[in-house]
Amino acid sequence: xxxxxxxxxxxxxxxxxxxxxxxxxxxxxxxxxxxxxxxxxxxxxxxxxxxxxxxxxxxxxxxxxxxxxxxxxxxxxxxxxxxxxxxxxxxxxxxxxxxxxxxxxxxxxxxxxxxxxxxxxxxxxxxxxxxxxxxxxxxxxxxxxxxxxxxxxxxxxxxxxxxxxxxxxxxxxxxxxxxxxxxxxxxxxxxxxxxxxxxxxxxxxxxxxxxxxxxxxxxxxxxxxxxxxxxxxxxxxxxxxxxxxxxxxxxxxxxxxxxxxxxxxxxxxxxxxxxxxxxxxxxxxxxxxxxxxxxxxxxxxxxxxxxxxxxxxxxxxxxxxxxxxxxxxxxxxxxxxxxxxxxxxxxxxxxxxxxxxxxxxxxxxxxxxxxxxxxxxxxxxxxxxxxxxxxxxxxxxxxxxxxxxxxxxxxxxxxxxxxxxxxxxxxxxxxxxxxxxxxxxxxxxxxxxxxxxxxxxxxxxxxxxxxxxxxxxxxxxxxxxxxxxxx
Numbered sequence: 263x264x265x266x267x268x269x270x271x272x273x274x275x276x277x278x279x280x281x282x283x284x285x286x287x288x289x290x291x292x293x294x295x296x297x298x299x300x301x302x303x304x305x306x307x308x309x310x311x312x313x314x315x316x317x318x319x320x321x322x323x324x325x326x327x328x329x330x331x332x333x334x335x336x337x338x339x340x341x342x343x344x345x346x347x348x349x350x351x352x353x354x355x356x357x358x359x360x361x362x363x364x365x366x367x368x369x370x371x372x373x374x375x376x377x378x379x380x381x382x383x384x385x386x387x388x389x390x391x392x393x394x395x396x397x398x399x400x401x402x403x404x405x406x407x408x409x410x411x412x413x414x415x416x417x418x419x420x421x422x423x424x425x426x427x428x429x430x431x432x433x434x435x436x437x438x439x440x441x442x443x444x445x446x447x448x449x450x451x452x453x454x455x456x457x458x459x460x461x462x463x464x465x466x467x468x469x470x471x472x473x474x475x476x477x478x479x480x481x482x483x484x485x486x487x488x489x490x491x492x493x494x495x496x497x498x499x500x501x502x503x504x505x506x507x508x509x510x511x512x513x514x515x516x517x518x519x520x521x522x523x524x525x526x527x528x529x530x531x532x533x534x535x536x537x538x539x540x541x542x543x544x545x546x547x548x549x550x551x552x553x554x555x556x557x558x559x560x561x562x563x564x565x566x567x568x569x570x571x572x573x574x575x576x577x578x579x580x581x582x583x584x585x586x587x588x589x590x591x592x593x594x595x596x597x598x599x600x601x602x603x604x605x606x607x608x609x610x611x612x613x614x615x616x617x618x619x620x621x622x623x624x625x626x627x628x629x630x631x632x633x634x635x636x637x638x639x640x641x642x643x644x645x646x647x648x649x650x651x652x653x654x655x656x657x658x659x660x661x662x663x664x665x666x667x668x669x670x671x672x673x674x675x676x677x678x679x680x681x682x683x684x685x686x687x688x689x690x691x692x693x694x695x696x697x698x699x700x701x702x703x704x705x706x707x708x709x710x711x712x713x714x715x716x717x718x719x720x721x722x723x724x725x726x727x728x729x730x731x732x733x734x735x736x737x738x739x740x741x742x743x744x745x746x747x748x749x
Contacts, residue, residue, distance in 0.1 A: 263418050264290050265582045267396055269384050269432050270425035271295070273360065274550030274567035276367035276378075278423060280318065281575025283374035284683035287582045290417070291371070292398070294426070296381040298368070299361055301527050306331070307356040307363070309348070310648035311565045314572050316352065316668060317724055319681035323366050328356040334643045335633040336560065337608075338615025338626060339475040342633045345640040350649050351668040351675075360564060387422065387435050389545050394422040421578060423547045425567070428536075430552035438548065439539040442555075442606070445532025447613075448493035449476050450508055452528035455485050457521030463487070466516050475616045477515055489522065491515055493530055503528040533557040533613045535606050541595040549574055554602040559612035560646045562605050569648060570598050576683060576722035585702060585745040597653045608645060659715065659729035666726055669712040677724075679706055685727075685744055686720045687736075688713075694733055698747025699740050719743075 266282055268275045271293030282289045307315070307324065315321045332354050335342035344353060371378065386397035396417045424432025433440065456463065456479075463479050470477045478490040491511045505528065509519040537554045541547060550567030574594045580586035615626050632638045644650030655663040668677040671688075679686060685703035687696050692707040694717055703719075716731035721743055728739040741747070 263393060263420060264288055265420050266290075266578060267292060267394065267417060267419040267422045268425055269396075269422065270427060270430075270550070270552070271364075271368070271378060271380070272299070272425065272427070272550065272567070273363050273367060273564050274571050275423070275425035276364060276371050277314075277568045278425060278549065278571035278575050279371040279376040279378070280367060280374060281571060281683060282579050282582075283371065283376050284318075285576065285579030285583060287579045289376050290419070291376060291378040292382040292384060292396070292417075293378065293380045294383040298364060301360065301529060305357060305359055306561055307358055307568075308561065308565045308647040309350050309352055309355060310651070310665070311568050312352045312354065312356055313350065313649075313665070313668065313677070313724070314568060316677045317680045318683065319678075320366065320370060323370075324356055324358055324363075327362055327366075328358040330354040331357055335639040336646065337629065337633070337642050338559065338612035340615070340626060340630045340633060342630075342639050345636055345643050348640060348643060348647075348649065349667055350647075351670075355647070363564070384426070384431055384435075387432065387546070389422075393418055393420045394545050396422065420582060421545045421547070423549055423574070423578070424552045425548075425550045425571070426552050428551040428555040430548065432546065433538060433548055433552050436543045436546055436548075438543060440536045441539065442536030443534065445496050445534040447476075448496050448530050448532045450489070450491050450493050450503060450511060450528070450530050452503070452508060452525055453482060453486055453488050454505070454508070454522045454525040454528075456487050457523070458518065463520055466518060466520075470516050473618060474515055479520065486526065487520070487522075489520075496532060497530065503530050531558060533609075535610055537599070537602055537606055541599055542592065547574060547578070547591075547594065553598075554606060556606045556609040557613050559609050559616070562609070562646060562648075565648060566602065566605055569601075569651075572723050573598050579683075580745065587741055587743065587745045590743070590745075601648075601651055604645070653725060655727065659726070661715065661718065661726040661729045664726055665724045666718060666720060669710040671708040671710050673708055676710070679704065680720070680722075680724060683722045685722055687717060688720070689717045691716050691731065693731070694736055696736075696740065698749075699744050701748060702744045703740070 265288040268278055268291045271291045275291055279289050279291050315324055332344040333341055334344040383399040384396055385399050388395050424430050426432055467479050476492050480488040482488055505525050512519040535556045538548050541553050549570040577590050577594055581591050653663040668675055687703055687705045689707050690709050696703045696705045715729045718726050719728040721727050727743050
């Protein structure tokens, strides 16, 4: 039996596969598409995702193919300088196109031993006390797993995670509610060649954006631009997006179509905002767009999914490997559902700010003035980049529930010690012990001038589970996150 089946081979599913394989979990990724995506709707990693890649030793791979950017207080079309003293050692994002992110994560997942099967669409699933049965579309799934069924070879796994996008088949088969609001406006998005001169395009864009912020033309090199323009209305989701539609809408809003031709890909997105009522049903979990959809304002979608996977991976691995404390897997929903709801709320606000009516304009001007205050800028930037996320672990030290930034130690960096995906006790005085949990928690005796607490216990995702200096207190916290001690 497979340990975990991941349905969906996008950034969320691939990140989850990497996390599971770090813990030795046998994982099979089922991806409907036969070829990697060329659609680059997600164009970057925010600060928290940059930290995640550093925690797993992947950051150098991303830095080699990406450029850094800094935009603070980027909210609803408002851009401000990066704030001072943001709580991170990585005060930047990365302009990494989604196909590149998927390629890097796919390479890493395969290096770790994940099995990725393309061209496999899931059409049915059922679960019982022992596992989940998956039925692929006709044609089956090679590999000798499971038993033959009407639709093909059925696969059997102990757990399943649906990472299969906003129209998730897994979510629908589970019958999980997806409440929210449908799209009221749509925006066309695509990469295509142009014949207009760059100076002309820049001047037209600057003029149009004075009244319409959902408009843009971003140079990608070699005469290719990413075009963003409001759609005429909300189309049927099965309707194809055409180059003629881009030309028509460009002429409507800009008076010129820039001579667009030879599209690489064309798409549209709306402002639909929905969230799954539950992220877990028995042995099946939902992550990424399968759990939440929202407008792409602020560039948070891909990052939110990767961070879902980062939260879920070690917990699911603990269940598979038999050491998870009771209720650990339920903390996935308890922690990530509020984070998703907060992203949905801020994207709703941003869509309002992007409006063209006088009220939206006045509100945007007011918020722009507020973001000139350093504290307000820092708050909004921490929210969009997710470095401000804090899980509710109850009363305790001010670090409790927060992820710990990459602090400098006397013998290196904190994140260099987290590549294996294990828990970590950073003990500055060398007086504590994790005896009984050494197979799950690394004990590091080192000193950081950036920390004013004697010791911190970090979960595998880098969030602080305990901070203090008392061994008895530590022994009370270790079982909550890392299960019972072993002999």
